[in-house]
Amino acid sequence: MSKQHWLNIGYDRSKYPETGGDGNLIVDKESQKFVKVWQGPNHPGVTGNMSVELTISGDEIVEAKTHVGYLHRGFEKLFERRKFIQVFPTCIRMCVAEPDYNEYNLAASIEELGGIEVPEVAQWLRTLVLEMARLQTLLRVVPGQGGTTGLGIGVQWGVYLRDLILDRFEELTGGRVYHMYIIPGGVRGLLPAGFKKRMLDNLSKIDEFVQNIDNVMYSNAVFKKRTVGIGYIDPAWVNSFGIVGPNARAAGFKRDVRKDYPYLKYPELDFDPYTATESDIYTRSRVRWHDLQITVDLIRQILDKMPDDGQIRAETPNVLHWKIPKGETYVRAESSRGEYGFYVVSDGTEYPRRINLRGPSYTHAVSLLEHLLIGANIADVANIMVSLQTCPPEIER
Amino acid sequence: MKKIIENLGYKFILYEVEYQRKNLTFVTVDKENTVQLLAYLRDYEGFKHFVLMTAVDWIEDGLFQITYILNNPKKKIDLAIRTKILREKAKMTTAHHLWNQVATYQRELKEMFGIDFPGSPRVNESFILEGWDNIPPMRRDFDTKKYAEETYFPRLGRGTNDPSEYMKQKLYPNE
Numbered sequence: 247m248s249k250q251h252w253l254n255i256g257y258d259r260s261k262y263p264e265t266g267g268d269g270n271l272i273v274d275k276e277s278q279k280f281v282k283v284w285q286g287p288n289h290p291g292v293t294g295n296m297s298v299e300l301t302i303s304g305d306e307i308v309e310a311k312t313h314v315g316y317l318h319r320g321f322e323k324l325f326e327r328r329k330f331i332q333v334f335p336t337c338i339r340m341c342v343a344e345p346d347y348n349e350y351n352l353a354a355s356i357e358e359l360g361g362i363e364v365p366e367v368a369q370w371l372r373t374l375v376l377e378m379a380r381l382q383t384l385l386r387v388v389p390g391q392g393g394t395t396g397l398g399i400g401v402q403w404g405v406y407l408r409d410l411i412l413d414r415f416e417e418l419t420g421g422r423v424y425h426m427y428i429i430p431g432g433v434r435g436l437l438p439a440g441f442k443k444r445m446l447d448n449l450s451k452i453d454e455f456v457q458n459i460d461n462v463m464y465s466n467a468v469f470k471k472r473t474v475g476i477g478y479i480d481p482a483w484v485n486s487f488g489i490v491g492p493n494a495r496a497a498g499f500k501r502d503v504r505k506d507y508p509y510l511k512y513p514e515l516d517f518d519p520y521t522a523t524e525s526d527i528y529t530r531s532r533v534r535w536h537d538l539q540i541t542v543d544l545i546r547q548i549l550d551k552m553p554d555d556g557q558i559r560a561e562t563p564n565v566l567h568w569k570i571p572k573g574e575t576y577v578r579a580e581s582s583r584g585e586y587g588f589y590v591v592s593d594g595t596e597y598p599r600r601i602n603l604r605g606p607s608y609t610h611a612v613s614l615l616e617h618l619l620i621g622a623n624i625a626d627v628a629n630i631m632v633s634l635q636t637c638p639p640e641i642e643r
Numbered sequence: 644m645k646k647i648i649e650n651l652g653y654k655f656i657l658y659e660v661e662y663q664r665k666n667l668t669f670v671t672v673d674k675e676n677t678v679q680l681l682a683y684l685r686d687y688e689g690f691k692h693f694v695l696m697t698a699v700d701w702i703e704d705g706l707f708q709i710t711y712i713l714n715n716p717k718k719k720i721d722l723a724i725r726t727k728i729l730r731e732k733a734k735m736t737t738a739h740h741l742w743n744q745v746a747t748y749q750r751e752l753k754e755m756f757g758i759d760f761p762g763s764p765r766v767n768e769s770f771i772l773e774g775w776d777n778i779p780p781m782r783r784d785f786d787t788k789k790y791a792e793e794t795y796f797p798r799l800g801r802g803t804n805d806p807s808e809y810m811k812q813k814l815y816p817n818e
Contacts, residue, residue: 314770314771315769315773318772320787322781323780323785485691485692485716486743488742488743488744501716506716506719507666573661573663574661575663575667576694576712576721585694589695589697600697604695608695608744609743609744609747612747613747614743614744617743642771
C-alpha cells in the first residue's frame with residue numbers, strides 16, 4: 247500500500263498523495279490532481295475481457311478497481327435448467343484456456359455423490375489429459391509474460407508448440423479447444439495408435455523451447471529490468487487474499503493440489519512442485535517455467551506407466567435419467583493457475599441444485615489486483631496482470 | 644477432523660455434521676454464530692485459507708443457504724460451514740474483515756441473490772450486471788426463459804428457411 251515504487255525513490259513526492267493513518271493513500275478526487283484511465287476491456291495488456299479502472303497521479307496508480315461482466319453468460323444459472331450430463335458442454339466454457347479441469351471437477355463430483363468408482367485406465371487417461379491441458383496453457387502463458395514487455399518471438403514459438411499439443415488433443419478427443427473427453431464414470435476413448443510416439447516427439451521440441459526461452463527471455467536485460475522487483479506479493483497476503491498456485495509458490499508457499507490432496511494417478515508420479523521466495527513478476531514467471539518442465543516430465547512418466555488397454559468407463563445409470571443422490575461436495579484440482587474447484591449441491595433429482603465454480607482468478611484479478619496495483623507505475627499494469635495469470639470467465643461464470 | 648468437530652461442539656451449537664470425505668466435512672450452524680465460528684476456525688484451528696463462499700436457494704423452504712468453505716493448509720482438511728437465512732429481506736452478518744476476498748463474494752451475493760451484508764465494502768456497487776432492474780437473477784423464481792423471450796425478441800427482416808427446400812431452390816431451381 248504505502249510501499250514506495252522503486253522508480254520514485256529519490257524523487258520529489260510532494261505532488262503524490264500521502265498515506266493516511268489506516269495505511270491507505272489519501273486520494274481527494276475533487277482536487278483535480280488525478281486522472282482516471284481505463285485499462286481494458288480492449289487492450290493488448292489485459293488478460294481477457296475485463297478492465298481495470300485506474301486513478302493515477304502522474305504515472306503512479308493511487309486507486310484501482312476491477313470491472314468484470316463483459317462476458318457474463320449466466321452459466322451457473324443455466325446449469326439449474328440442465329440435467330447433469332447436459333452441464334458438460336456448458337461448464338467447459340467457464341475457462342476457455344483450460345476447459346478440461348471443468349470436465350474433471352464436474353465428473354468427479356457426480357461420481358462422488360453417485361458412488362461410482364472410475365476404472366484404472368480411465369484415471370491414467372484423465373491424468374494425461376489434465377497435464378496436456380496444463381502444458382498447452384503454459385506454452386501460451388510462459389512466453390506471454392515476455393509479450394507484455396515487447397518480446398514477441400517467444401509467443402510465436404509457444405503458439406506453434408501449443409498447436410502441436412492441440413493436434414494431440416484433436417486425435418485423442420476430436421476437439422482442439424473444447425474436448426468433452428472426461429465423462430461421468432470414465433473417459434470417451436483409448437489412446438489412438440501411434441499417439442505416444444507423436445507426443446514424445448512433441449515433448450522433445452518443447453525441451454528445446456524451454457532452453458531457448460531461458461536464453462532469450464529470462465536472460466534478457468530488458469525483461470529483467472521490467473520484471474525483477476516489480477509486482478511484489480507479500481507472503482502475508484497469501485492466506486489473507488486466498489492466493490493459490492504459482493502465485494503462492496513464488497511467495498514461498500509449497501501449495502499444489504496434486505501433492506496436498508492427491509487425486510487420480512498423481513500419487514504414483516514422481517514430482518516436486520517448484521517454489522521460490524522473491525515473489526515478483528520475474529519469479530512468478532520463472533515458477534511457471536519450472537511448472538512447464540515438470541508437466542513435460544509428468545506426461546513422459548504417464549505415457550511410460552499407463553496400461554495400453556482396459557476398461558475406460560464404469561457402469562453408470564442412464565445419464566439422461568440419472569438421479570444423483572441428495573448431497574453436497576467440493577472437488578478441486580490443480581490447474582495451471584492454482585486451485586480450481588467445484589462446489590456441487592444435488593437435491594436428489596436429475597438436475598443440479600447448485601454448481602459453483604471456485605476459480606483462482608476470482609481473488610487474483612479482483613481483490614489482489616486492486617491491492618497490488620496501488621503504487622505501481624502505469625506502464626507495469628499489463629505486466630502485473632499477466633503475471634497473475636487471470637482468466638475473467640471464471641470470475642463472472 | 645472428528646476431534647476438531649468435537650472441540651467445536653463445546654463452543655458452538657452444530658446442527659448437522661456430515662463427513663463427506665476423510666478431508667471434507669459439512670456442518671450447519673446458526674446465522675448468529677457463523678461469523679464468530681469462521682473467526683475461531685481461522686485463528687485457533689488453522690483454517691487460514693478461505694476457499695469460497697456461495698448461496699443455495701431453497702425456495703420451497705423459504706430459505707437461503709450460505710456456504711463458506713475453509714481449508715486448513717497444514718492438516719490438509721476442508722470444513723464447510725452452512726447457515727440458513729430467510730429468503731424474505733435476506734440479510735447476513737458480513738465477514739469481510741476476516742479475509743480480503745470475502746467482500747467480493749458478498750458483493751456478488753447481493754447482486755445475484757439479493758442477500759444484503761450491511762457494512763461490507765462496496766456491497767451496493769454492481770459487480771457483473773449493470774443497470775439490472777429485475778429480481779436478482781440467481782434466485783430460483785427468476786425465470787430465464789421468460790426473461791429471454793421478453794427481452795430478446797426476433798429481429799425484423801429475419802426469416803427462416805427449410806434447409807432442403809432452400810438448397811433445392813438455390814442449386815436446382817428447374818427440377
